[in-house]
Amino acid sequence: MGMEERILIVEDDADTAAAVRAEVEALGCSADHCDTLDAGIAAAISTPYKVIVLDRMLPGGDGVEAMARIRAGGSTALILILSALGRAANRVEGLEKGADDYLPKPFEPEELRARLRALLRRGTMQVLDNDLLAFGDLEIRMKARTVHVKRAHVAVSPKEFELIIYFARNAGQVVTRMQLLENVWNLHFDPGTNVVDVHVGRLRRKLEDAGSAAITTARGEGYFFAPLGAAG
Amino acid sequence: MTTARPLAARATLRLAALMALAVTILSLGAMALQYRLVETRMMAAQRSLLTADLDGFAALYDQRRIIALRQAIDYRAAAETGEEMLLLMDRNGAVLAGTLPGWPKGLTPEGDGFAIDGAVEFQDGGARWLAVARELPGGFPLLVARSLHPVDDTLAALRRGMLGLLAAMLVAGGVVGWLAARSVMGRIGRINDLADRVAEGELEARLPGDRSDDEFGLLETHVHGMLDRIQNLNRATHRLSDTIAHELRTPLNRMLQKLSRIEGQEDVTADLKAEMRQAIRMFDSLLDISRAEADQGSGGGLVPVDLSAVALEVWELYEPLAEDKGMVTEAQVQPGLRVLGDRNLIAQMLSNLIDNAIKYCSAGDRLSLLLEDTGDRHLMRVADTGPGLPADIRGEAFERFVRAERDRGIKGHGLGLALVRAIAARHGARMTLPEADIGLVLEIHWPRLQQAE
Numbered sequence: 001m002g003m004e005e006r007i008l009i010v011e012d013d014a015d016t017a018a019a020v021r022a023e024v025e026a027l028g029c030s031a032d033h034c035d036t037l038d039a040g041i042a043a044a045i046s047t048p049y050k051v052i053v054l055d056r057m058l059p060g061g062d063g064v065e066a067m068a069r070i071r072a073g074g075s076t077a078l079i080l081i082l083s084a085l086g087r088a089a090n091r092v093e094g095l096e097k098g099a100d101d102y103l104p105k106p107f108e109p110e111e112l113r114a115r116l117r118a119l120l121r122r123g124t125m126q127v128l129d130n131d132l133l134a135f136g137d138l139e140i141r142m143k144a145r146t147v148h149v150k151r152a153h154v155a156v157s158p159k160e161f162e163l164i165i166y167f168a169r170n171a172g173q174v175v176t177r178m179q180l181l182e183n184v185w186n187l188h189f190d191p192g193t194n195v196v197d198v199h200v201g202r203l204r205r206k207l208e209d210a211g212s213a214a215i216t217t218a219r220g221e222g223y224f225f226a227p228l229g230a231a232g
Numbered sequence: 233m234t235t236a237r238p239l240a241a242r243a244t245l246r247l248a249a250l251m252a253l254a255v256t257i258l259s260l261g262a263m264a265l266q267y268r269l270v271e272t273r274m275m276a277a278q279r280s281l282l283t284a285d286l287d288g289f290a291a292l293y294d295q296r297r298i299i300a301l302r303q304a305i306d307y308r309a310a311a312e313t314g315e316e317m318l319l320l321m322d323r324n325g326a327v328l329a330g331t332l333p334g335w336p337k338g339l340t341p342e343g344d345g346f347a348i349d350g351a352v353e354f355q356d357g358g359a360r361w362l363a364v365a366r367e368l369p370g371g372f373p374l375l376v377a378r379s380l381h382p383v384d385d386t387l388a389a390l391r392r393g394m395l396g397l398l399a400a401m402l403v404a405g406g407v408v409g410w411l412a413a414r415s416v417m418g419r420i421g422r423i424n425d426l427a428d429r430v431a432e433g434e435l436e437a438r439l440p441g442d443r444s445d446d447e448f449g450l451l452e453t454h455v456h457g458m459l460d461r462i463q464n465l466n467r468a469t470h471r472l473s474d475t476i477a478h479e480l481r482t483p484l485n486r487m488l489q490k491l492s493r494i495e496g497q498e499d500v501t502a503d504l505k506a507e508m509r510q511a512i513r514m515f516d517s518l519l520d521i522s523r524a525e526a527d528q529g530s531g532g533g534l535v536p537v538d539l540s541a542v543a544l545e546v547w548e549l550y551e552p553l554a555e556d557k558g559m560v561t562e563a564q565v566q567p568g569l570r571v572l573g574d575r576n577l578i579a580q581m582l583s584n585l586i587d588n589a590i591k592y593c594s595a596g597d598r599l600s601l602l603l604e605d606t607g608d609r610h611l612m613r614v615a616d617t618g619p620g621l622p623a624d625i626r627g628e629a630f631e632r633f634v635r636a637e638r639d640r641g642i643k644g645h646g647l648g649l650a651l652v653r654a655i656a657a658r659h660g661a662r663m664t665l666p667e668a669d670i671g672l673v674l675e676i677h678w679p680r681l682q683q684a685e
Binding site: 013015016019057084085086087088089090092104105106107108109110159185186187188189190191192193195198199202220 | 473474477478480481482484485486487488489492498502505508509510512513516519520523545548549550552553556574576577579580583587590591
């Protein structure tokens with residue numbers, strides 16, 4: 001991540017705040033913590049944070065309603081809502097009102113870490129709208145919507161193409177099933193079945209058949225896209 | 233909704249007409265009674281006048297027979313009052329004295345006394361007369377009659393008056409009834425409009441202004457009381473789901489954080505995490521169901537959604553899962569069908585249905601999705617050739633926590649179909665379970681989006 005990034009945690013439950021802080025620090029960032037909404041908004045406006053982890057049912061109000069005030073105060077931080085209001089409808093509402101990501105409680109630390117990483121990366125990542133994404137042997141052409149491994153064409157379905165694009169945008173880091181479901185399928189509920197696994201499995205086999213082991217499983221966490229063999 | 237108002241109007245108008253009619257009939261009865269009374273009294277008066285005449289003539293006859301009678305009749309006839317008719321004839325039919333040139337037709341002399349008994353009414357010269365016709369001993373026909381003209385005039389005047397009154401009463405009754413019906417209609421119409429708005433989901437709708445101090449005011453107060461209660465319950469449902477979420481998820485969250493710190497027992501912690509996820513899914517489903525039920529019928533929060541696109545997305549998400557299980561899949565989705573809905577809820581519903589079907593089917597079973605326009609509705613059908621619903625739970629398969637004994641071994645919480653039903657109801661869609669020879673067939677009939685705007 002280069003320079004140390006600052007992350008603001010606005011959370012009234014001390015245990016949760018500590019868990020979030022642990023993840024933030026594990027990512028090499030520094031964390032500030034506020035336990036009321038007003039203090040959180042004041043901090044968000046006065047300090048240039050990279051990411052704000054914002055609770056909803058806080059003393060002082062709802063974090064989702066406060067996003068407009070944070071934005072109006074000039075903050076350009078990416079906002080991750082971390083809330084017990086975790087039903088699909090709540091999540092969609094939060095995202096529609098401008099949150100960059102929405103993670104329901106209870107959350108697994110790995111999930112939070114993956115989300116934070118994706119947000120931190122989104123801030124620094126170069127714009128990905130150039131036509132060719134090349135990862136060594138693996139080439140993705142955005143306009144033609146084609147995938148080549150070692151110059152050989154790999155036939156992928158439209159959904160598989162979107163899947164590989166999402167992986168490519170998050171290359172080198174773990175992405176979770178929930179992230180895939182939300183970002184590739186735009187579905188904000190837990191289907192209960194690991195339906196995503198089947199799709200990733202198919203894409204993975206196609207790439208493997210063509211000679212690329214780009215997608216690997218991160219046990220208990222999700223998937224890892226490391227086309228240059230940087231997995232570890 | 234639009235047919236309700238003319239119906240109510242008809243009821244009130246009917247009531248007004250009935251009241252006007254009842255009042256008119258009662259007054260008509262009273263007037264008829266009065267009419268009869270007047271008629272009887274006046275007839276009695278004429279009769280007593282005639283009796284007096286006859287008594288006079290009888291006294292004269294007693295003294296000097298025909299001679300006296302003839303003189304008296306001559307004298308009386310000279311007065312020409314027009315009120316009486318007198319005639320005395322001899323046995324040859326010649327007029328001895330009287331007001332008439334000859335015996336009136338249709339009148340036969342009967343008896344020979346001067347008693348009033350046997351007096352008859354007859355018509356002469358366009359007027360009614362009360363007459364006593366006799367043949368006095370020796371063959372002298374005598375006619376003594378009194379005109380009923382004053383009686384008839386009075387009665388005619390009375391009838392005219394009554395008819396006028398009747399007409400006035402009908403008009404007044406009609407006008408009053410119409411005014412009453414209009415005011416009743418107006419006030420019932422207000423309440424009906426309110427009920428319509430509430431039925432369309434506008435739970436906060438109320439009648440403006442003060443409640444009047446009458447039955448309608450009371451009705452409006454009662455309706456408002458009911459609406460307040462419904463709204464409070466609805467608010468409580470919404471608040472409760474947020475509170476449950478917060479109060480239950482926060483400790484679960486701490487548990488999960490602590491669980492993640494346990495090292496060296498990955499299998500156990502993974503199992504525990506899966507159990508927790510399952511529990512969260514379960515109460516999320518419960519909250520989703522009660523929220524969908526609370527929002528049922530309200531269009532709030534629903535936007536135009538491409539049902540075909542959502543159906544295809546969910547289908548494509550699950551199709552590989554079914555294929556991997558060795559099932560035969562088929563989807564027929566007519567493109568471009570739109571409904572007023574919540575994309576996420578629709579996806580959740582369809583995902584529940586398809587996930588269920590895949591869960592209960594085995595290799596070789598068929599799974600199909602159909603979506604087509606059937607005219608007034610969009611038909612969505614999910615059909616499989618799996619074990620179907622056991623007959624004993626078929627009736628309540630959509631209730632919460634209903635699961636077949638047979639399926640105890642399969643993971644699930646018995647909320648999937650209840651959520652499907654709640655989401656269908658939230659969208660005003662009708663759900664049916666058509667009889668199938670094999671497997672489970674479920675049809676959802678979506679109200680199509682009005683393309684007007």
